[in-house]
């Protein structure tokens with residue numbers, strides 16, 4: 083089975099390499115020359131545990147190829163996976179331009195295909211995008227009708243920092259499909275995993291991704307709401323309060339030998355959520371809800387709590403120091419997005435509304451797991 087993944091970004095590259103490991107012949111189409119050149123040299127351009135080893139393995143087995151030649155890539159393809167970015171637009175919704183452009187490019191070549199092809203969306207898109215904008219572009223550019231090609235949605239749930247392991251050992255596979263024929267091709271594409279496979283409609287699959295991220299964001303903002311109350315009342319200690327909450331038997335699995343589900347990590351006070359997905363996805367869902375004439379009470383609150391959190395942390399610091407932070411040189415430790423991550427997301431901590439935003443210096447080497455904290459701290463004393 084041949085799969086073409088369009089967009090060798092975070093999601094696309096891991097998906098393409100993971101599918102190659104599963105035995106598919108996998109081609110990644112990437113338009114960024116630097117990313118493409120790196121892949122052709124056998125190098126990855128972002129850090130994820132196990133990623134460079136996986137690239138080396140599938141290159142050795144000749145199961146993976148990276149290219150910018152869409153025509154050649156689509157020759158003999160069974161499934162096209164679209165994994166390009168869907169950033170926020172000015173109104174907070176998602177910008178589907180890249181998805182639309184790719185759909186038009188693929189559509190223009192679909193008419194020449196010698197077989198039934200399924201075009202699937204891996205990018206995060208709001209419900210209705212795949213059988214709306216995507217379908218329109220594909221049908222217009224190919225002069226085919228849905229049914230002559232298949233449509234699918236295969237949302238990605240990998241966690242940064244353990245993305246390769248998550249891909250190879252997923253908790254779920256969600257497949258939304260336009261019809262049974264398309265669903266069956268997608269089930270074959272992901273055949274080989276032992277996790278539950280949920281087969282559903284295109285729109286349900288799109289919504290499952292948003293509902294999943296919104297739930298996690300809700301837990302984080304709930305924890306921060308509790309935390310800000312604790313910070314304001316003498317004698318309250320947020321960590322103890324949350325520890326007490328965690329002991330509720332409904333949060334535990336494993337009977338007498340209690341084991342905490344990983345979800346508990348989201349029930350702790352902190353500086354708020356950041357990263358490339360939660361802020362964007364919560365906002366997009368909020369905008370979608372508003373467009374339906376509904377008031378997104380909960381999602382708006384989740385976002386507001388998160389956006390205020392950085393200023394509250396600064397306020398707490400100023401109250402502890404009994405002076406403004408302006409003019410102080412402050413070491414902020416633990417701002418890396420996640421342990422063992424090469425990328426640093428400081429969205430919540432250095433948002434423009436916070437006093438430290440414009441003056442903050444960011445030394446990315448501190449996020450290197452090999453960095454020596456003592457040495458870094460010593461350099462701060464200058």
Ligand SMILES: NC(=O)c1ccc[n+]([C@@H]2O[C@H](COP(=O)([O-])OP(=O)(O)OC[C@H]3O[C@@H](n4cnc5c(N)ncnc54)[C@H](O)[C@@H]3O)[C@@H](O)[C@H]2O)c1
Pocket residue numbers: 088089090091092093094111112113114117165166167168180183184204205206207238239240241242358359
């Ligand atoms: N990053 C995550 O953890 C994560 C997790 C789940 C879902 N998602 C979703 O997956 C999607 C992709 O996210 P990402 O972080 O991988 O994005 P990214 O920006 O890292 O990668 C997108 C890639 O697509 C390439 N591209 C764009 N247009 C192209 C075209 N016409 N032809 C070839 N290549 C093209 C870009 O050059 C880039 O390399 C988004 O919708 C995102 O919301 C991301």
